Amino acid sequence: MKKIFLFFRLFIFLMLILLVFQPIKKVYNKRNIPSVALLIDNSSSMKNIDIKQFEKVKGTVKSQFINNSKINSYLFTFSDTINELKEQELQSLKAQGSRTDIYNALEKTKTNFLGKNLDAIILFSDGNHNTDTSNAEILNDLYNLKIPVYSVKYELTNVPKNILISKIELPEIVFRNTNASIIAKISVFGFSNKSIPVYLKSDDSIIQTNTLNVTNDGLYEISFNIAPDKAGLINYSIEIPTYQDEKSYSDNIKKFSLLVEPEKIRILYLCGQPSFNYSFLRTTLKNDPNIELVSFVILRNPENIVAVSDSELSLIPFPIDEIFTREIFNFDMLIFDNFNYSRFAINPQYLVNIKNFVYGYGKSFLIISGEIPLSIYQNTPIADILPVNPTSELSTEKFYLHILRPENSILKFSDDNVENMLVLKNLPELDTINISTTKDKTVTLAESEKSKHPIITISEIGKGRVMCITTSSLWRLALGSENPYKYVKLWGQSIKWLTNSISMKQVAISSKKSYNIGDSSVIKIKVKDEYFKPINNAIVNLHVTKPDNQKEIINVPPEIENGEYGTKISLELSGEYKLDAYASYNRKYLGEDKISLSVFNISKESEDNTVNSTFLKNISDKTNGKLLSIDSFNLNELNIKPRITKSDILYEMNIWNKTYIYLLLIILFCVEWYLRRKYGLL
Amino acid sequence: MITQIFKDDTTYREHKLHRLKLFLIGLYVILTFNFLLLTCLYSQGGKFIFSQLQYAGGWDTRPTAWDRISEYLLTTTSIKSIPERRIIKPNDEILFWSPFIVIAGSNDILKLNDSEIHTLKRYIICGGMIFIDDSSGKKGYGFDKEIREIIKKISPENPIEKIPINDAIFKSFYLLKSVSGRIITNRYLEGCKIGERYSIIYSQNDLFGAWEKDNLGNYIYPCNEQQRWEAKKLLLNIILYSLTGTYKSDTIHKSFIQNKLK
Numbered sequence: 037m038k039k040i041f042l043f044f045r046l047f048i049f050l051m052l053i054l055l056v057f058q059p060i061k062k063v064y065n066k067r068n069i070p071s072v073a074l075l076i077d078n079s080s081s082m083k084n085i086d087i088k089q090f091e092k093v094k095g096t097v098k099s100q101f102i103n104n105s106k107i108n109s110y111l112f113t114f115s116d117t118i119n120e121l122k123e124q125e126l127q128s129l130k131a132q133g134s135r136t137d138i139y140n141a142l143e144k145t146k147t148n149f150l151g152k153n154l155d156a157i158i159l160f161s162d163g164n165h166n167t168d169t170s171n172a173e174i175l176n177d178l179y180n181l182k183i184p185v186y187s188v189k190y191e192l193t194n195v196p197k198n199i200l201i202s203k204i205e206l207p208e209i210v211f212r213n214t215n216a217s218i219i220a221k222i223s224v225f226g227f228s229n230k231s232i233p234v235y236l237k238s239d240d241s242i243i244q245t246n247t248l249n250v251t252n253d254g255l256y257e258i259s260f261n262i263a264p265d266k267a268g269l270i271n272y273s274i275e276i277p278t279y280q281d282e283k284s285y286s287d288n289i290k291k292f293s294l295l296v297e298p299e300k301i302r303i304l305y306l307c308g309q310p311s312f313n314y315s316f317l318r319t320t321l322k323n324d325p326n327i328e329l330v331s332f333v334i335l336r337n338p339e340n341i342v343a344v345s346d347s348e349l350s351l352i353p354f355p356i357d358e359i360f361t362r363e364i365f366n367f368d369m370l371i372f373d374n375f376n377y378s379r380f381a382i383n384p385q386y387l388v389n390i391k392n393f394v395y396g397y398g399k400s401f402l403i404i405s406g407e408i409p410l411s412i413y414q415n416t417p418i419a420d421i422l423p424v425n426p427t428s429e430l431s432t433e434k435f436y437l438h439i440l441r442p443e444n445s446i447l448k449f450s451d452d453n454v455e456n457m458l459v460l461k462n463l464p465e466l467d468t469i470n471i472s473t474t475k476d477k478t479v480t481l482a483e484s485e486k487s488k489h490p491i492i493t494i495s496e497i498g499k500g501r502v503m504c505i506t507t508s509s510l511w512r513l514a515l516g517s518e519n520p521y522k523y524v525k526l527w528g529q530s531i532k533w534l535t536n537s538i539s540m541k542q543v544a545i546s547s548k549k550s551y552n553i554g555d556s557s558v559i560k561i562k563v564k565d566e567y568f569k570p571i572n573n574a575i576v577n578l579h580v581t582k583p584d585n586q587k588e589i590i591n592v593p594p595e596i597e598n599g600e601y602g603t604k605i606s607l608e609l610s611g612e613y614k615l616d617a618y619a620s621y622n623r624k625y626l627g628e629d630k631i632s633l634s635v636f637n638i639s640k641e642s643e644d645n646t647v648n649s650t651f652l653k654n655i656s657d658k659t660n661g662k663l664l665s666i667d668s669f670n671l672n673e674l675n676i677k678p679r680i681t682k683s684d685i686l687y688e689m690n691i692w693n694k695t696y697i698y699l700l701l702i703i704l705f706c707v708e709w710y711l712r713r714k715y716g717l718l
Numbered sequence: 719m720i721t722q723i724f725k726d727d728t729t730y731r732e733h734k735l736h737r738l739k740l741f742l743i744g745l746y747v748i749l750t751f752n753f754l755l756l757t758c759l760y761s762q763g764g765k766f767i768f769s770q771l772q773y774a775g776g777w778d779t780r781p782t783a784w785d786r787i788s789e790y791l792l793t794t795t796s797i798k799s800i801p802e803r804r805i806i807k808p809n810d811e812i813l814f815w816s817p818f819i820v821i822a823g824s825n826d827i828l829k830l831n832d833s834e835i836h837t838l839k840r841y842i843i844c845g846g847m848i849f850i851d852d853s854s855g856k857k858g859y860g861f862d863k864e865i866r867e868i869i870k871k872i873s874p875e876n877p878i879e880k881i882p883i884n885d886a887i888f889k890s891f892y893l894l895k896s897v898s899g900r901i902i903t904n905r906y907l908e909g910c911k912i913g914e915r916y917s918i919i920y921s922q923n924d925l926f927g928a929w930e931k932d933n934l935g936n937y938i939y940p941c942n943e944q945q946r947w948e949a950k951k952l953l954l955n956i957i958l959y960s961l962t963g964t965y966k967s968d969t970i971h972k973s974f975i976q977n978k979l980k
Contacts, residue, residue, distance in 0.1 A: 309796040310961035311765065312817045316845055318963050323913055330970060333962055335891060337796045350889040350966050352974040407765070407798050464814070514845045516814045523845075 044708045051701050061689035067678045070155040071108040073145050074101060077138075077161035079115040080641035082131035082190075089190045090131045092666050093160045096188075098126055100671040107671065110154075114141035116167070134554055134639060138165040138655070139174045146181055156676045157185045159655070160666070163648030166641070168556075171651050175658055184661040186674060187652035191667045195253065197226030198283035199276050201290045202255070202638060206549040211299045212267045218260045220274045220290070223646060225253045227279070235275045236260045248276075255646045264296040267536065269632070292550050292634040293612075301535050304359070304367040305331035308374040308408055316511035317373070317404075320520075320527050326541075327531070330367070332359075337379065360386035364393055368535050374406030374508060377413075384416075391417040398499030400534035405470035406508030423479075423495035423504045424472035434467040435484035437491060444481055446494070446529045449522060450625040451618060464516025466491075466509040494533070501534050521624065524566040542566065542627040543576075545617040549631070552638045553610045561592055561601040563619045563626060570599025574621040578603060583611025583635070592617070610637035766791065766799040766961060769816035772807050775826030779853050780926035784820075787929055787953065794954070795891065797961065808834035813841060818960040821850045822926060823861035828868065835871045842872060842910075842917040847960045853924035855901045862922060873910040873918055881907045881916060886967040889975055890958035891951075898948030899923020900941045907952075915963045925953040 074097060082090045101109040102123050111121035115133020118141045138161060145157055165171055178185075203221040210216045220234065227250045236244040244260050264270055273291040282288075303321060307314040310333055321329045332354055336342065342349060355363075360382065364370065370393060377387065394401045401421060403410065410426030413419050419426075439447060439460040450456040469489045474480050481492040493504045514523035528542075544562045551557060563574045576592040595602040607613060613633040619626040653663040662674070691697050768784040771777065784803045791797045806813050808830060813819065819841075821828070830838070842848060850869075852861050869878050881887060887907065888894040897906050901924050909916035927939040928949035937946070966975070 309798055310958055311798070312961065315817070315961050315963050318965065319845065319913065319915060322964070329968075331965060331968065332970075333965055334796050335958070335962075336794070340794055340796060342794050344892070347978050348893055350891060350893050350971065350975055350978070352971055511817065511845065512815070515817055515841070517844060518840065520844050 041708070041712070044704065044711075048701075048704055048708065051704070055692070055701070058690075058692040060692075062685050063687050063689070064685055067153065069106060069108055070676045070678045071110070071153050072101075072676060073110045073112060073149065073154055073157045075118070075141050075145065075157060075159045075161070076111070076113045076121065076129070077115070077133075077136060077141075077159075078113045078129055078131045079133035079136040079164075080131055080639065081136060081162055081164050087131075089666060093188070094126055094129060096666060096669050097160075100669070102126070104671070107676070112141070112145065114138075116140070118144045134641065135167055136161065136165050136641065137167045137169075138163075139167065139169045139177070142174075142178070142181060142185070142655075146183065149183075153678065154183055155679050156661070156674075157183055157659075158188060159185055159652070160188045161652065162190050162646075163187070163650075163652040164641075164646075165648075165651065171648075171654075175654050178655065178658040181659055183659065185655050185659040186661045186664060187656045188664045188666050188669055189649050189652050190647045191665055195225045196283040197279070197281050198287070199224050199227065199232065199279065200284070200287040201274055201276065202287075203552070204274060204290055204292055204550050204636070206292065206294060209546065210262075210264060210294050210296045212296055213263055213265060213299060215261055215263050218262060218272070218274070220258050220260075222248060222256045222258060222276070223254070224248070224250045224256060226281075228252055232276060234258050236262070237273045237275060239271055253646070264294070267296050270294050270296055287638070290636060292636075293632060294549065295631055300328045301326055301369065301531065302328045302367045303330070303369045303371060303531075304364065305329060305371040305373065306359075306375045307331065307333040307371075308376050308379075308406070309334055311374065311406060311508065312511050313404065313406060313508040314373055316514055316523065317371075317527065320524050321531075323524075324528065324531075334375075334379070354380065356380050356382060356386070360389055364389060365397060365399075367399065369400040369402065369531065371402045371404070373404040374408050376408045377416075377418075387417045391421050394421050394500035394502060395498030400500055400536075401497075401502045402505070402530070402534060403502070404505040404508060404510075406468075409470045410472060410504070410506070411470075421497045421500075421502050422475075423493040423502055424474055424490055424506065426470065426472045426506075429471040431469045431471055431487065431489065432467065433469065433484070433487060434465050435469065435486065436465055437463050437482040438485040438488075439463075439482050441479060441481045444479070446492075446526065446533050447481060448529065448625065449525055450623075451620065451628070452625070455623070456625075459522065463522065464512050466507055466512050468507055468509055470506045472504075472506055501536065503530055503534055521566055528566060541629050543617055543619045543629045545578075545615060545629045545631050547615075547631060547633065550634045550636065551607050552636050553607065554639055555607050555635070556604050557607055557613075557633055559592070559603050559605060559615065560595075561617045561619070561629075563599045563601060563621075565621065565626065571619075571621050571626070572597055572599055574599075574601075574619045574626060576601045576617060576619045579616040579618070580605060581614040581616075583609045583613065607633065607635045610635045766797050766818070766957070767802060767804050767816060768799070769804040769806055769813075769819045771819055771821045772805050773821075773828050773830065775828065776824055777822060777826075777828075779822045779824045779851075780924075780930045782931065783926040783929035786931065787957070790950070790954065791957065795958070797958075809837055813837065813846075814844070817845060818847050818849065818957070820926075821848060821865070823850070823852050823865060824854045825860055827864045828861060829864070830868055835868065838868075838872045842912060846917070847915075848872075848918045849956055849960070850918065850920045851925050852903070852920070852922040853900070853927050855903050855922070855924065857903060857922065865920070869910060869918060869920065873912070876910045876912050876917075878908050878910050878918070878920065881909045881919070885916075886964040887916065887919070887955055887959045888952075889966040889971075890955045890962055892955055893975065893978055894948070894952060894955060895979075896948070897921075897923065898945055898952055899925055900927035900939055900946065900949050902945070915959075919956055919959075921952075921956075923949065925949050925956075928953070 076093060112118050113121045113129060116135035116137050200223045201220055202223050205219040207216045230250050232248040232250060234246045234248050235242050246258050246260060248256055248258050271293045273289060276288040278285040278288050314333060318331060321327050335351055393399045409428045409430060411428040442457055442460050447460060448456060449459040469484055471489050474490050474493055478493050478495045480490045481494060483490050491506055495502050513526060514520035542564045547557050547559045561576055563571050563576060565571050572594050578590040578592050580588045580590060590603055592601040592603045613635060616628060616630040618628045656663045768788055788799050788801055791799050804816055806816060806819060850865055854861050856862060903922035908920040910918040928941060928946045930938045932938055
């Protein structure tokens with residue numbers, strides 16, 4: 037009896053343990069047939085080289101995969117997106133996609149098959165991936181895929197003879213007198229072992245020639261190093277001579293333009309004596325990151341007596357000869373502020389050099405009169421470049437500025453004309469004028485309100501530009517205002533005009549300059565205040581003028597907290613896109629900037645008409661797959677086997693959701709209790 | 719008789735007219751002179767003018783120092799200065815014609831209301847420079863305590879800091895290796911830097927006291943002569959700094975100055 041009780045008790049304990057863990061028996065399907073995703077590239081490039089190759093892909097898929105009982109095939113086509121392909125649609129499939137996005141195709145396949153079994157991916161493509169994701173980025177991300185990719189490449193046969201400039205890569209920013217590279221990608225077919233000249237032209241003149249040594253058919257790169265000697269928009273073209281029997285002649289030339297920025301503006305500032313005019317202007321110029329300032333102030337004249345040795349003074353000799361013979365020509369701008377040349381042993385030739393600096397070299401000159409009237413320059417070469425006829429008379433009157441040219445860029449404080457006029461009318465009072473009269477071709481921007489003496493004048497002298505300020509109290513525009521904005525802005529715009537500069541930008545727009553049709557351009561706009569500190573809450577509008585002259589205004593949102601704003605525009609037309617960015621902050625006009633984008637009539641898909649075997653091989657190598665050729669493709673040789681032999685659950689054995697099990701357990705408890713009671717074991 | 723009376727009357731009238739003429743001419747001369755004086759006082763162009771802040775209490779601690787300083791500037795440097803002292807109240811519009819102002823203090827407490835603080839705040843933002851000279855020689859209370867509170871309000875974003883001895887202030891004219899004064903409360907100057915230059919400079923070493931003389935030409939406040947000379951040099955450097963900024967920190971000066979300091 038004891039044995040029976042022991043059995044009962046053990047059985048009940050066992051049941052209780054099983055009740056706690058509730059084990060389930062699962063029965064799986066056994067997998068013998070591998071599952072394969074077929075990705076067929078149907079972008080236009082698949083037909084560009086040889087349409088027969090694309091037909092061969094369709095034929096191979098049909099013959100080796102469809103109705104093949106040894107393999108489960110899932111068909112997809114991809115170009116810029118990936119779509120499922122039904123078997124009956126295969127025959128009518130056309131290669132007409134606008135992009136090749138291999139990365140997206142692989143990623144989406146992985147996502148589609150998440151939780152399902154996929155034993156291999158077979159990729160039929162020419163390998164010419166052409167989206168923003170670079171080939172290197174794709175290869176880096178492939179370790180996440182964990183599915184072998186068998187890449188099946190085209191074979192190039194019977195390609196027509198052609199030379200095609202398929203892409204031109206331009207630097208984002210080019211500075212004057214600084215080296216920059218222009219890279220041209222050229223596809224060559226049918227010109228093996230030939231040397232082809234490639235010309236870089238500017239305004240129809242050849243400026244450089246390079247030779248392309250073609251060994252085999254394929255894509256070649258050739259680069260040109262340029263160092264433009266002038267700033268502004270410069271038109272270029274890359275041209276290749278046309279050869280007999282070429283498929284197309286129009287693709288042997290590509291035109292584009294480059295916006296050349298001047299390098300940092302170098303200013304030489306000579307001041308006759310320490311003054312508030314010098315301290316305000318110097319601080320403004322020093323705070324400007326676009327300016328490299330070298331200044332000399334005459335702290336002591338020969339008649340001044342200092343009762344200490346020279347070693348106790350910080351004075352340095354004024355290098356007259358060096359400045360006026362050699363150094364001057366290394367600067368973009370010269371400032372004379374209350375500077376009396378006659379106090380120094382200045383060779384008359386030096387004044388001729390200053391005139392040449394402006395007249396012949398196209399540099400700029402700013403002259404400010406103070407205690408020392410401009411009349412000291414009468415009958416000198418400097419008088420020839422002055423915008424005014426000076427007198428020795430100094431008026432100590434206080435005056436307001438009367439603005440004569442509010443529309444001039446130098447006096448533009450707001451992009452709204454009414455608001456600009458209001459700002460100009462409320463400029464603070466100034467004093468002291470060196471009386472003068474204007475010359476014929478001089479533009480007077482401002483004069484004294486009552487006495488009508490010219491105060492701010494500008495003129496273009498020869499190749500250069502000159503500005504004359506006949507008061508030394510312009511610092512009042514800063515100290516006499518609510519903030520120094522007007523003063524800083526006025527000087528910023530004056531220097532911009534004087535140096536013909538476009539680098540002194542508070543608003544700077546940047547983007548890649550050359551595109552193919554259908555591309556998107558990522559536009560970045562940097563916005564800074566008058567002290568060149570980034571502004572994050574500015575209103576930034578981008579005016580886009582398309583090649584068909586249609587206009588669009590885009591409000592550009594801030595991107596990150598450093599005064600950077602960004603947007604993306606689609607380039608659907610070939611030609612020149614003109615972009616103008618305007619920014620304002622707290623109703624203050626900050627500035628504007630413009631660029632133009634060259635959009636070539638080449639689709640992404642016709643950019644490269646070769647087969648990128650290396651990229652396809654790298655994809656396969658990274659995923660433990662193989663690179664194969666469409667000509668010799670044989671599914672059986674691949675020997676694809678199911679990676680996991682057990683697949684979906686066929687059925688489950690679960691007794692713990694059955695009521696009778698619990699009833700049985702209760703009955704067993706009751707029987708055991710009853711027997712123990714009956715035999716007096718309790 | 720009647721004729722005589724008429725004659726006398728005419729002479730009287732002529733006298734009266736003559737006197738009136740003289741009075742008008744005198745008035746014209748005085749007005750013109752005053753106008754010229756005023757014009758001279760206010761028209762400055764880029765010239766230096768010694769401007770001092772007037773406030774309730776002992777603002778004029780060293781009343782004659784400015785005259786000697788202006789004279790010294792004219793004889794020693796190429797600075798063109800107006801031989802006047804411009805006395806300015808904090809809310810005077812003339813403050814904005816004076817890019818350099820002095821606040822002198824000693825034992826009296828300087829109190830400024832919110833509007834005056836706001837004006838001085840605007841003043842330094844717009845490019846003005848304030849030089850504060852405390853001649854009390856006391857740290858942490860009185861004028862020093864009060865002016866530090868005011869500086870905090872005027873320049874909340876750029877707090878007061880010690881000015882390093884290699885700053886352009888110490889080489890703007892004389893090459894100075896240390897901070898001196900009529901009294902030496904601190905071996906340093908302090909200041910608030912806006913951008914690349916100090917817009918407020920604070921000395922507690924009675925720099926103006928080093929210049930103050932009586933009518934007989936004797937220095938009023940005692941001090942070692944070498945120390946007095948160093949104090950004068952420092953004050954002159956501060957004025958030059960207000961007119962040239964960080965000029966002497968420019969690369970072109972570095973090698974010259976380093977050689978001289980060896």
